[in-house]
Structure formats: structure tokens, C-alpha cells
Amino acid sequence: MSSYVLAIDQGTTSSRAIVFDGEMKMVASAQREITQSYPQPRWVEHDPQEIWQTVVDVVRESLENAKLEANDIAAIGITNQRETTVVWDRDTGAPLHPAIVWQDRRTAEICESLRADGYEKLFSAKTGLLLDPYFSGTKLRWLLENVDGLRDKAEAGSVCFGTIDSWLIYKLTGGKRHLTDATNACRTLLYNITENCWDDELLAILGIPPSLLPDVRDCADEFGETTPDLFGAAIPILGVAGDQQAATIGNACFAPGMMKSTYGTGCFALLNTGVERVNSSHRMLTTIAYRLDGVTTYALEGSIFIAGAAVQWLRDGLGIISKASEAGELADAADEEQQVYIVPAFTGLGAPYWDAEARGAIFGLTRNSGPAEIARAVLEAVAYQTMDLLFAMKRDWGGHDVETVLRVDGGMAASDWTMQRLADIISSSVDRAAILETTALGAAWLAGHKAKVWPDQKEFAERWNCDRRFEPSMSESNRQAKIAGWRDAVSRTLTGG
Ligand SMILES: Nc1ncnc2c1ncn2[C@@H]1O[C@H](COP(=O)(O)OP(=O)(O)O)[C@@H](O)[C@H]1O
Ligand SMILES: O=P(O)(O)OC[C@H](O)CO
Numbered sequence: 001m002s003s004y005v006l007a008i009d010q011g012t013t014s015s016r017a018i019v020f021d022g023e024m025k026m027v028a029s030a031q032r033e034i035t036q037s038y039p040q041p042r043w044v045e046h047d048p049q050e051i052w053q054t055v056v057d058v059v060r061e062s063l064e065n066a067k068l069e070a071n072d073i074a075a076i077g078i079t080n081q082r083e084t085t086v087v088w089d090r091d092t093g094a095p096l097h098p099a100i101v102w103q104d105r106r107t108a109e110i111c112e113s114l115r116a117d118g119y120e121k122l123f124s125a126k127t128g129l130l131l132d133p134y135f136s137g138t139k140l141r142w143l144l145e146n147v148d149g150l151r152d153k154a155e156a157g158s159v160c161f162g163t164i165d166s167w168l169i170y171k172l173t174g175g176k177r178h179l180t181d182a183t184n185a186c187r188t189l190l191y192n193i194t195e196n197c198w199d200d201e202l203l204a205i206l207g208i209p210p211s212l213l214p215d216v217r218d219c220a221d222e223f224g225e226t227t228p229d230l231f232g233a234a235i236p237i238l239g240v241a242g243d244q245q246a247a248t249i250g251n252a253c254f255a256p257g258m259m260k261s262t263y264g265t266g267c268f269a270l271l272n273t274g275v276e277r278v279n280s281s282h283r284m285l286t287t288i289a290y291r292l293d294g295v296t297t298y299a300l301e302g303s304i305f306i307a308g309a310a311v312q313w314l315r316d317g318l319g320i321i322s323k324a325s326e327a328g329e330l331a332d333a334a335d336e337e338q339q340v341y342i343v344p345a346f347t348g349l350g351a352p353y354w355d356a357e358a359r360g361a362i363f364g365l366t367r368n369s370g371p372a373e374i375a376r377a378v379l380e381a382v383a384y385q386t387m388d389l390l391f392a393m394k395r396d397w398g399g400h401d402v403e404t405v406l407r408v409d410g411g412m413a414a415s416d417w418t419m420q421r422l423a424d425i426i427s428s429s430v431d432r433a434a435i436l437e438t439t440a441l442g443a444a445w446l447a448g449h450k451a452k453v454w455p456d457q458k459e460f461a462e463r464w465n466c467d468r469r470f471e472p473s474m475s476e477s478n479r480q481a482k483i484a485g486w487r488d489a490v491s492r493t494l495t496g497g
Helices: 048-066 108-116 120-127 136-146 150-155 164-172 200-206 243-250 308-317 324-332 371-396 416-426 438-450 457-462 476-493
Strands: 004-010 014-020 026-033 073-080 086-089 159-162 179-181 215-217 237-242 259-263 267-274 285-292 295-304 341-343 361-363 405-409 429-433 466-470
Touching: 004 048, 004 164, 004 438, 014 048, 014 438, 026 048, 048 164, 073 164, 073 243, 073 438, 086 150, 086 164, 108 120, 108 136, 120 200, 136 150, 136 200, 150 159, 159 164, 164 179, 164 237, 179 237, 237 243, 237 438, 243 259, 243 267, 243 285, 243 295, 243 438, 259 371, 259 438, 267 285, 267 371, 295 371, 308 324, 308 371, 324 371, 324 416, 341 371, 341 476, 361 476, 371 416, 371 476, 405 416, 416 429, 416 466, 416 476, 438 457
Parallel strands: 004 073, 073 237, 179 215, 259 405, 405 429
Antiparallel strands: 004 014, 014 026, 086 159, 259 267, 267 295, 285 295, 341 361, 429 466
8 A cells, every 4th residue: 555645734824735755754745825815904814715726736736746646645634724714505515704714803802792701711611712712613603693694504504614624624525524623623612622522501602503513533533535536536534633733743742741832824832731631820722732542632732823924024014024034144133232022913912911902012122223123023022922831831731841842843943043042032942843844744644644554653753853953052141131121022012901
């Protein structure tokens, strides 16, 4: 049997397909950007049909680039932007509204009113999440309340809800399967992560008919087969995980205490806490890291909404760099005497602050401040925010050992300057994965292992490779002074909202 595995990585800004060989090496890939729509302030939407079409295109192109046929692929693994909410007609597969993206804040008032009704503790106890517009549950409620006829149709059982994985599984299998996996389900605000089931009480509070929901499977499981007409032959779908959980797997963070942080549009740090569910006292999320053979492994997660997106702002908004890779060089030229801070709260602040109303702010400008100081402040903000997350997670995980090494991946991890500053600010070693496409590798491993063509978890972990280790080298006094400046900048940005 062939041991090639294809990973579909449907992210916030693009759809990618990556073919790995039996040695778990990338042999080909393809990528298409997807359109970002901002129809109103605070709204962010994607077109589900465009997402689907780009996925079909990149799968076909990656097979061509690899000079392989569908028959050569042992299995497909899917990983995806999480929380983004799609509703479609169960019979025709037609989307009934644009997808509401995880960054969309339109449900802030719904969250506020649930909080005012005293529901936050209940949601948090059952789902490990907070009442924030980030998660799917209030997005689905908004759709049921605002799309003409949707509630009646849903109550008649004719509507499917899903995150992007479900939508893709439905389309890939020709409408035969309506499924998701535990890592995506646990981001909806509807899934009980202790009992591992959709939660009737939460569904009732949000007014969501259970018939809308997909069945929930393990991450390595049978998710159906692609219809033969799509790629020339049926390919089994054997792995599914939300992208941050897939990156945790791809970084082989399988032991309790291991941590990874992925730097893409946003930044998401996960600390594996093992089979024990740890509740945060510092506004971190408790999430399912993976569920394999019916056994749930949990993680604490810190989510930062803006990381690489701020580098895009340097490029597209300010025009002070022409490509992302120039940011590090520019930051390196900054005047060490100047203390310029940027709090990139472009869409509010995520963990540990969860301030939906905060907006970005710059502090410490002088007549001499210029593009280099701004670029440095943007890259440093990523390091400071990671530090905030690690600080909170370590306190939540008190009494246990936390690895002193942070594994990193994602597009922005390519910046040596940023990774060195990260090591300096968090005062820990930072290991950059040899394969920056760790998310895709994680999804591919789930599928390849399930297909019995890739190694088991232990061997996979042993074969994880570091491209470079960054060691802290900043003096402690300088570090403390910089951190104090950051804390002051954040406190002046928070609205209390
Ligand atoms: N060398 C670099 N230095 C700083 N930022 C970078 C660099 N390369 C890419 N980025 C940033 O990383 C992000 C892309 O990472 P990626 O993992 O592809 O994101 P996503 O999966 O969220 O679409 C972009 O926001 C880009 O600005
Ligand atoms: O698509 P990314 O890489 O920006 O990841 C988005 C996250 O899954 C949102 O929770």
C-alpha cells in the first residue's frame, strides 16, 4: 500500500494542500488565498463555496505537483481554522449564509446578555471556554435569529451546522457525511468537554435545535471517502483536527507539560495537561488537545488574535515594508534607547485580557521614532503577548513541571529576529520546528497513522526535528524594564469592556 498522505489545511487567509511521503517529508504543496469580507464594522465573513473550490483546486494541484494520482494517496487528513461557522441545506448542500469567521465580533451583545443572565460560569464549567464572540455558539444563534426562515428550516431538520472541517467533509463525501472531531466540537461553546457530548442544557439556553449538529468522532477515525469523481479515485478521510490542535500534534507535544506556540495571523499557545482537565483561574481556555482511541487529552490554550496580522499591517497599512520577511531586518535597526510599544488590539484583546472593546494603541513615540521603532514594537508585541500567556498557563498548571522549551511554528516563526526576542522576553529556549507546516503534518500524522502507513505516536515524537534553538541572551534588568513598559502600555489600552 502506498504511504503518501495528503493534508488539507484550510486556514483563515488561505487553503493549502500538502503531500507527504512515507518518510513524513513534504513532497509537494499548493496554496490559494481566500477572500476576506468585512461587510460591516466588526464583521468578518468567508464564502463557503470559495473555500470549497479552493480546497478542490489545491488538492488537484498538489497531486499534479507531486506527480501522483489519487490512488497513490493512502489517506487525507483535514485541519482547519476553528470556530468559523457555516450553515447549509442538508439536501442540496447550498450554504444558507456566508461563513461567520472566528474573528467576527457581531455577537458581542449576545455574549454580554448571557453574561448578564449569569451564564458565564455554566458555559465555562461545561465547555472550558468563555462567553466571547470568538466561539461558534453565539454565531449560530445569531444566524438562527437573523437569517429569514432559517429557524423553521432548522427545526424541520433540513439544516446542517458545521465548522470548516464539517463543511469540507460533507462536500468531499458528496453530502454523505455530517461529522466533526472532538477538537473542533470543543470550540463551539456547545460541547461538554468532560462528558464528551453536545450539551442539551447549553443548546437550550442558546436556542439551538440539536438536529443541526454533526456527529463527533475521534481525531483519527473514519470520516468517509472522497467521491471518486473529485480527484479520480476515492480517498479515505482518516484524520481531522482544528489547526491549533493539529500543530500541537505536529509539534509532538504529547507529554503533559509540553507547549507549542503557532505564529500565523494570530498566535495560539497550547500546554498539554494530559488526561486531566485543568481549569484556568487566569482566563485561559481549557480545550481538547486531541482524542485518540476514545481517550481525551486536554490542553490549556492562550489565544492572541493579532500576531502576523500586525506584520501585514506594517506592509499593507503603513507601507513601511514591502514583504513580511523585511520586518525583522527593520526591527534590528531600531534605536535601543527608544521604548516604543504597540498593543495590537486591532480586534480587541484575547487571552488573558478578553477585552472585546480595546483597540490598538502606540505608546512612547518621540520625534526620533520612525519605521524601525514601529516594526520592532510590532514584533516585540508578539513576544510580550506570548509571555502573558505562558505566565498565566504556568500559574494554572501550578505544582506540575512545565517544559522549559517552547516549540514554535507558523509563518511568522520564520523571523529569526522575532524568535530571538521571544526567547529573551520569555526567558526560555525556543525550538523552531524543522517543518514550519507543522499544522499540516499533525493532520497528516492522524490520517497516516490511522491508515497504518505512518509510525505510531512514540516514533513520530522521536522523529520530531528542530531547525534551530534560540536561547535567551538579554540581561535580566533590561528584560524586566521592557516587561514593565509593556504592562503599562496594556493597562492604558484596556477598556474594561
Ligand atoms: N519572515 C517573517 N517575519 C514576520 N512575519 C512573517 C514572516 N513571514 C510570514 N510572516 C507573517 O506570518 C503570517 C502567515 O503565516 P501563516 O502561518 O501562513 O498564517 P495563517 O495560517 O494564519 O494564514 C502572515 O501574517 C505574515 O505577515
Ligand atoms: O487559520 P489560522 O492559522 O489563523 O488559525 C485560526 C484559529 O484556528 C482560530 O481559532
